[in-house]
Amino acid sequence: MSDLFAGVDLGGTSIKCVLGDEQGKILFRKSIPTESHAGPEAVLSRIGQAINELTHDAGCKPIGLGMGVPGLVDVPLGITRFLPNLTTHWYDIPAAGILAKHVNCPVRLLNDVRMATLGELVFGRGKTVDSMVFIAIGTGIGGGIVIDGKLRLGPVGAAGELGHQTIAPDGPPCGCGNHGCLETLASGTALAAAGIRLMLMGLAPGLHTLVGGDANLVTSELMAEAARQDVPVMDAIMQAADFLAIGVANVMVAIHPDLVVLGGGVANMGDLLFDRIRTQVRQRVRMFPAESVRIEPSDLGSDAGIMGAIALAAQKD
Ligand SMILES: [Zn+2]
Numbered sequence: 001m002s003d004l005f006a007g008v009d010l011g012g013t014s015i016k017c018v019l020g021d022e023q024g025k026i027l028f029r030k031s032i033p034t035e036s037h038a039g040p041e042a043v044l045s046r047i048g049q050a051i052n053e054l055t056h057d058a059g060c061k062p063i064g065l066g067m068g069v070p071g072l073v074d075v076p077l078g079i080t081r082f083l084p085n086l087t088t089h090w091y092d093i094p095a096a097g098i099l100a101k102h103v104n105c106p107v108r109l110l111n112d113v114r115m116a117t118l119g120e121l122v123f124g125r126g127k128t129v130d131s132m133v134f135i136a137i138g139t140g141i142g143g144g145i146v147i148d149g150k151l152r153l154g155p156v157g158a159a160g161e162l163g164h165q166t167i168a169p170d171g172p173p174c175g176c177g178n179h180g181c182l183e184t185l186a187s188g189t190a191l192a193a194a195g196i197r198l199m200l201m202g203l204a205p206g207l208h209t210l211v212g213g214d215a216n217l218v219t220s221e222l223m224a225e226a227a228r229q230d231v232p233v234m235d236a237i238m239q240a241a242d243f244l245a246i247g248v249a250n251v252m253v254a255i256h257p258d259l260v261v262l263g264g265g266v267a268n269m270g271d272l273l274f275d276r277i278r279t280q281v282r283q284r285v286r287m288f289p290a291e292s293v294r295i296e297p298s299d300l301g302s303d304a305g306i307m308g309a310i311a312l313a314a315q316k317d
Pocket of ligand 1: 165183
């Protein structure tokens with residue numbers, strides 16, 4: 001049997017734990033609730049327990065573990081600095097060291113979207129390219145940048161926060177403290193808010209039927225379905241796509257990547273979204289042929305994070 005590596009994707013509501021090999025084949029997996037109110041020690045202990053259960057099933061121990069975390073992390077030290085979506089925020093928690101004691105192997109941490117970028121680079125769309133941009137469009141918007149085959153992290157691991165580039169100078173306030181960030185205009189949250197507003201104003205009867213009038217059920221995917229009959233919903237999606245295209249065009253002129261990968265729930269809208277973004281990016285990038293830069297959906301979908309975690313665990317340096 002080839003060497004085993006463990007991957008963990010720590011989310012706000014659930015934690016994915018897997019064992020896989022160096023080729024990115026996932027052999028065993030388990031999902032547990034996060035229950036972050038219990039604090040980091042308890043969460044890390046349950047992650048250790050889940051990995052040890054998978055190890056028992058596999059009959060073989062992992063030789064390294066990678067864990068993606070939702071926020072700021074000191075990568076060389078393996079210390080979480082600020083995880084805004086977890087109850088106690090995990091300020092300065094030596095999470096790698098604590099988890100390593102539970103699983104008896106080296107543990108490496110990385111921001112979750114940078115981890116998904118690494119997954120896409122090593123096992124997904126990025127396998128054949130040198131420079132790549134990954135943008136995850138979900139509840140928020142995260143990102144990652146690969147230049148010359150290497151993930152760009154920056155001094156505090158925050159390089160690639162593409163959701164927090166300013167798109168509208170006087171736009172809505174953002175959780176980061178800025179105004180008019182891409183995330184405030186084109187995230188799944190922003191898009192659903194636009195859909196709910198249209199529905200409540202009586203301008204989206206198709207969407208109203210799809211969700212039975214329940215605003216809590218409005219998602220970007222259902223909006224894409226409703227857009228076939230609700231023109232205002234289509235307009236809202238096109239507007240979000242245009243904002244995303246500005247964000248993509250900005251990063252494209254900065255680093256001229258070979259590939260831009262869009263992931264996250266909003267990217268599941270498919271051609272409706274991608275066709276508009278591709279067209280708009282070509283309108284905005286004029287200094288070099290933008291057609292040569294591919295803009296593609298993620299190859300790994302919701303597994304990009306854990307695949308990245310396996311790639312990080314298996315990295316030699
Ligand atoms: Zn922001």
